[in-house]
Amino acid sequence: MSSELPVQRPRNDIEPAEPLDNPGLPEHLPRPTDVDPAMERRAERQISAFFGLATLLTLVFCVAYFVVPKDATFLGWSALNFSLGASLGLALLAIGIGAIQWAKKLMDDHEVIEMRHPVASSEEDRAATLGMLNDGIKESGFGRRPMIRNSLLGALGVLGLPAVVLLGDLGPLPGRTQFSTVWTKGMRVVTDVSGLPIKAADLEVGELVNAEPAILFETDEEGERVLEGTEALQAKSKAAVIVVRIRPEDITAPAGRENWGVDGILCYSKICTHVGCPISLYEQQTHHVLCPCHQSTFDLSDGGSVIFGPGKRPLPQLPLSVDEEGYLIATSDFTEPVGPSFPEIEQES
Amino acid sequence: MSDTKTPTHTPVEQTKFGKRAGGPVKWLDERVGAAGVARGLIRKVFPDHWSFMLGEIALYSFIVLLLSGTFLTFWFQPSMQEITYTGSYTPLYGLEMSQAYASTLDISFDIRGGLLMRQIHHWSAMLFIAAMYVHMLRVFFTGAFRKPRELNWVIGVLLMVLGLIEGFAGYSLPDDLLSGTGLRFVDGLIRSIPIVGSYLEYFVFGGEFPGNEIIPRLYMVHILLVPALLLGLIAAHMLLLVYHKHTQWPGPGRTEKNVVGYPVLPVYAAKAGGFFFVVFGFTALMGAVLQINPIWAYGPYNPSEVTAGSQPDWYMGFVEGAVRLMPNWEFTTLGWTFSLNVFIPAVLLLGAFFTAIGAYPFIERWVTKDDREHHLLQRPRNAPVRTALGVAAMTFYGVLWIGGGNDIIATQFRLDIYAITWFCRVMVFVGPVIAFIITKRICLGLQRADKEQVLHGYESGVIERSPDGGYSERHTPLSEVGQYELTTHERVEVAAPPPAADDRGVRVPGARKARRHAFVSKFYYGDVVDKPSRDDVDEARHHAGHDGHELEADEEFRGVGETGVPRSH
Ligand code: HEM
Ligand code: FES
Numbered sequence: 001m002s003s004e005l006p007v008q009r010p011r012n013d014i015e016p017a018e019p020l021d022n023p024g025l026p027e028h029l030p031r032p033t034d035v036d037p038a039m040e041r042r043a044e045r046q047i048s049a050f051f052g053l054a055t056l057l058t059l060v061f062c063v064a065y066f067v068v069p070k071d072a073t074f075l076g077w078s079a080l081n082f083s084l085g086a087s088l089g090l091a092l093l094a095i096g097i098g099a100i101q102w103a104k105k106l107m108d109d110h111e112v113i114e115m116r117h118p119v120a121s122s123e124e125d126r127a128a129t130l131g132m133l134n135d136g137i138k139e140s141g142f143g144r145r146p147m148i149r150n151s152l153l154g155a156l157g158v159l160g161l162p163a164v165v166l167l168g169d170l171g172p173l174p175g176r177t178q179f180s181t182v183w184t185k186g187m188r189v190v191t192d193v194s195g196l197p198i199k200a201a202d203l204e205v206g207e208l209v210n211a212e213p214a215i216l217f218e219t220d221e222e223g224e225r226v227l228e229g230t231e232a233l234q235a236k237s238k239a240a241v242i243v244v245r246i247r248p249e250d251i252t253a254p255a256g257r258e259n260w261g262v263d264g265i266l267c268y269s270k271i272c273t274h275v276g277c278p279i280s281l282y283e284q285q286t287h288h289v290l291c292p293c294h295q296s297t298f299d300l301s302d303g304g305s306v307i308f309g310p311g312k313r314p315l316p317q318l319p320l321s322v323d324e325e326g327y328l329i330a331t332s333d334f335t336e337p338v339g340p341s342f343p344e345i346e347q348e349s
Numbered sequence: 350m351s352d353t354k355t356p357t358h359t360p361v362e363q364t365k366f367g368k369r370a371g372g373p374v375k376w377l378d379e380r381v382g383a384a385g386v387a388r389g390l391i392r393k394v395f396p397d398h399w400s401f402m403l404g405e406i407a408l409y410s411f412i413v414l415l416l417s418g419t420f421l422t423f424w425f426q427p428s429m430q431e432i433t434y435t436g437s438y439t440p441l442y443g444l445e446m447s448q449a450y451a452s453t454l455d456i457s458f459d460i461r462g463g464l465l466m467r468q469i470h471h472w473s474a475m476l477f478i479a480a481m482y483v484h485m486l487r488v489f490f491t492g493a494f495r496k497p498r499e500l501n502w503v504i505g506v507l508l509m510v511l512g513l514i515e516g517f518a519g520y521s522l523p524d525d526l527l528s529g530t531g532l533r534f535v536d537g538l539i540r541s542i543p544i545v546g547s548y549l550e551y552f553v554f555g556g557e558f559p560g561n562e563i564i565p566r567l568y569m570v571h572i573l574l575v576p577a578l579l580l581g582l583i584a585a586h587m588l589l590l591v592y593h594k595h596t597q598w599p600g601p602g603r604t605e606k607n608v609v610g611y612p613v614l615p616v617y618a619a620k621a622g623g624f625f626f627v628v629f630g631f632t633a634l635m636g637a638v639l640q641i642n643p644i645w646a647y648g649p650y651n652p653s654e655v656t657a658g659s660q661p662d663w664y665m666g667f668v669e670g671a672v673r674l675m676p677n678w679e680f681t682t683l684g685w686t687f688s689l690n691v692f693i694p695a696v697l698l699l700g701a702f703f704t705a706i707g708a709y710p711f712i713e714r715w716v717t718k719d720d721r722e723h724h725l726l727q728r729p730r731n732a733p734v735r736t737a738l739g740v741a742a743m744t745f746y747g748v749l750w751i752g753g754g755n756d757i758i759a760t761q762f763r764l765d766i767y768a769i770t771w772f773c774r775v776m777v778f779v780g781p782v783i784a785f786i787i788t789k790r791i792c793l794g795l796q797r798a799d800k801e802q803v804l805h806g807y808e809s810g811v812i813e814r815s816p817d818g819g820y821s822e823r824h825t826p827l828s829e830v831g832q833y834e835l836t837t838h839e840r841v842e843v844a845a846p847p848p849a850a851d852d853r854g855v856r857v858p859g860a861r862k863a864r865r866h867a868f869v870s871k872f873y874y875g876d877v878v879d880k881p882s883r884d885d886v887d888e889a890r891h892h893a894g895h896d897g898h899e900l901e902a903d904e905e906f907r908g909v910g911e912t913g914v915p916r917s918h
Binding site for chain 2: 018019020021022023024025026065070071077078080081082084085086088089090091092093094095096097098099100102103104107108109111112113114115116118119167170171172173174177178192210212228229230233234236237238240270271274275276277278280281292293294295296306308309310311312313339340341342343344345346347
């Protein structure tokens with residue numbers, strides 16, 4: 001029904017041009033180079049000059065490769081990079097400009113008319129194709145032998161499974177690995193650059209220290225790092241922390257976490273709960289820490305709660321204590337997963 | 350012949366070269382039939398317009414990417430194995446870093462021309478994607494995506510998406526601090542996929558982030574998988590282009606049935622070939638003087654470090670913005686946590702944005718019910734609602750993009766970052782609506798101005814004083830060609846809503862569907878300014894006659910033939 005409704009139909013197919021007739025292709029106007037032999041010769045010289053210049057610059061490139069020292073500088077740029085790039089770039093530009101000039105000034109510039117043909121194939125072609133297709137199907141018996149057809153389709157369909165199954169070893173299953181970090185009871189909190197333990201008494205109010213678990217710096221009997229290479233990076237990307245000292249009266253500790261700090265020294269995961277950037281920008285007065293990636297803002301004096309931004313969960317807090325020597329230690333691992341959320345994050349083991 | 354000054358043309362088969370090449374060419378033709386194919390192509394006609402070069406820029410920068418990228422593969426080591434750096438960049442000497450990062454330093458400092466190739470590769474990647482966007486806009490705003498080119502539009506959208514993926518994969522390879530931060534983001538993004546997120550994360554990264562596998566895997570994606578797909582799709586894009594023949598702007602002599610332009614050999618080949626060298630030369634010069642992605646300044650990736658103001662490449666800015674503007678929606682039901690704060694902006698929105706772009710030709714077809722082939726381009730003003738929708742989409746993209754730089758804006762202009770974020774959160778919805786309204790108004794205004802010019806000419810700047818003392822500006826009538834060019838677009842009609850019941854009170858079947866269609870048709874065409882009719886034009890011409898400028902229509906002129914050549918000639 002709807003196909004018979006009045007719809008917009010441009011009237012151009014009835015009246016080929018309306019309201020005005022197509023004036024037709026304008027007359028071809030000769031270019032200066034078409035009528036003035038002197039201009040023509042000049043253009044010819046100019047164009048070959050561009051190509052000549054390109055050859056020259058390409059040779060400059062080759063020479064520069066061998067003679068310009070790698071560490072020399074030129075106007076603050078690497079001299080080698082500049083000379084190679086400038087000579088190559090200008091050579092290419094010269095070829096391009098020469099070719100375009102040639103086309104514009106000297107090549108025949110009469111516009112040519114080509115007719116279009118309907119994109120669709122002709123009715124005969126369609127009918128013939130359909131006929132052949134039907135012959136083929138008939139001869140194969142595809143339609144008459146549904147048992148063969150369906151069992152084949154089934155077999156081909158199942159072939160998709162190995163393609164998926166084979167990917168099984170792309171990675172291990174997550175298991176509970178996302179729920180824990182390398183922090184353990186009694187592990188020292190050490191500064192992230194030097195690996196030195198942090199004395200509680202040395203921390204000033206308002207200070208923020210980027211820290212790591214001591215295990216990242218520990219070595220075994222043979223002097224080898226306990227955690228190395230990728231393992232170390234994986235550990236670090238979950239266990240990195242920040243340690244701050246806030247005046248105790250400014251702190252509102254969430255229930256159950258009253259003794260997770262040491263005289264106002266609190267320790268939080270450094271890994272943003274949004275998508276995992278290391279948070280960094282700390283504002284002493286407000287105790288807010290801002291993630292530079294998407295500006296999630298967390299209040300460290302209020303259990304790491306979210307103040308602003310796309311992050312949802314508060315920063316996980318690491319319970320602290322001090323050892324006999326007065327250095328900060330963790331009293332356990334984080335009690336909740338760190339980093340960005342994942343589907344199973346709220347599932348108990 | 351040889352003694353005249355101007356050398357005359359010798360048929361190619363009779364030249365020395367031609368004689369020597371004749372054998373092999375014949376050999377080849379007897380085996381692949383090349384002459385038959387070449388016959389259709391050598392003199393194929395391409396219309397000329399500056400906006401048709403945008404797709405070419407994309408094509409040529411893709412070739413530059415292939416060339417420079419191949420060079421980089423000779424030295425780049427896609428390995429996350431930690432090693433100690435001993436290359437010639439002294440500030441990082443002795444530091445632990447991945448082989449990927451160290452080999453990128455080597456390419457930058459120890460391989461001659463390596464830095465140039467790295468910079469050319471990165472600049473041409475940006476140019477590639479920028480050119481695709483602008484090309485897409487030109488195809489959109491001129492209606493070049495209409496039948497029969499819808500499939501080429503869809504291929505184009507796929508190219509766009511693959512281009513973004515390719516760029517992101519490449520950006521992640523050097524394993525510097527910025528690229529690692531980008532990967533961290535991908536890790537969080539994958540995790541946010543409902544139910545299966547953790548599994549996908551471990552499969553993609555080969556275990557916990559960052560693992561050992563992601564860079565080798567991305568390397569395969571970057572140098573094999575996506576380039577192969579891109580090549581295949583570009584080939585399909587070009588084949589369809591040749592088969593459809595290029596669209597052209599309407600103008601004297603140009604019709605829906607012809608193509609007017611220059612033949613491939615020689616003019617188009619020389620111009621297009623020359624333009625390839627211009628694009629390549631331009632990127633090489635950028636590589637020479639404009640530093641890009643100085644990975645040595647960022648340092649190797651370290652999961653506990655990040656630089657303030659870290660930004661992805663520009664083409665990822667809108668995703669970054671969407672992620673920044675999103676409120677923190679996350680909830681848990683039945684034990685499963687859904688991180689909509691990441692999933693919506695990074696996965697759903699992106700998918701929806703490109704799906705909407707890909708579907709647009711089909712949506713418009715549904716509104717216009719127009720099933721004819723279109724080979725003449727439309728001026729954006731003559732499709733006001735389409736143009737307004739396009740500008741609205743650009744505004745949406747632009748607001749997200751600004752949102753992606755909210756920290757930079759905040760520090761540069763000393764503004765409050767939360768205020769900027771809130772502003773963008775509102776503007777992402779309001780901005781496109783405002784843009785739509787303004788753009789549509791402008792288009793209608795331009796249409797009215799066009800009509801005015803056709804009927805009354807343009808202001809000549811000559812002020813006349815009438816006998817009774819009034820002043821008026823003389824209007825110069827437009828030339829016939831000028832008038833023609835402003836009136837070639839099609840007249841449109843709004844679909845009329847059908848009566849709900851016929852005159853005997855019987856419900857018309859399908860009326861609801863028809864009313865819905867009438868509604869969208871009105872939305873689309875309702876306000877379009879119709880071009881003048883033939884009578885209007887004739888009358889206006891008589892009118893214009895009083896100042897002696899009576900237009901003499903060529904008596905012999907009898908319209909144009911199918912080929913576009915005036916019949917009277
Ligand atoms: C790898 C990226 C791309 C390359 C290399 C490329 C290249 C080209 C070239 C050289 C042309 C002919 C010249 C022109 O009209 O500008 C063309 C035409 C076309 N492109 Fe693309 N393009 C790319 C991406 C896209 C995208 C993103 C879209 C749209 C979403 C698109 C849609 C089209 C359409 C519909 C045509 C036919 C236009 C006409 O005949 O007027 N292309 N493309
Ligand atoms: S990662 Fe911190 S706000 Fe996104």
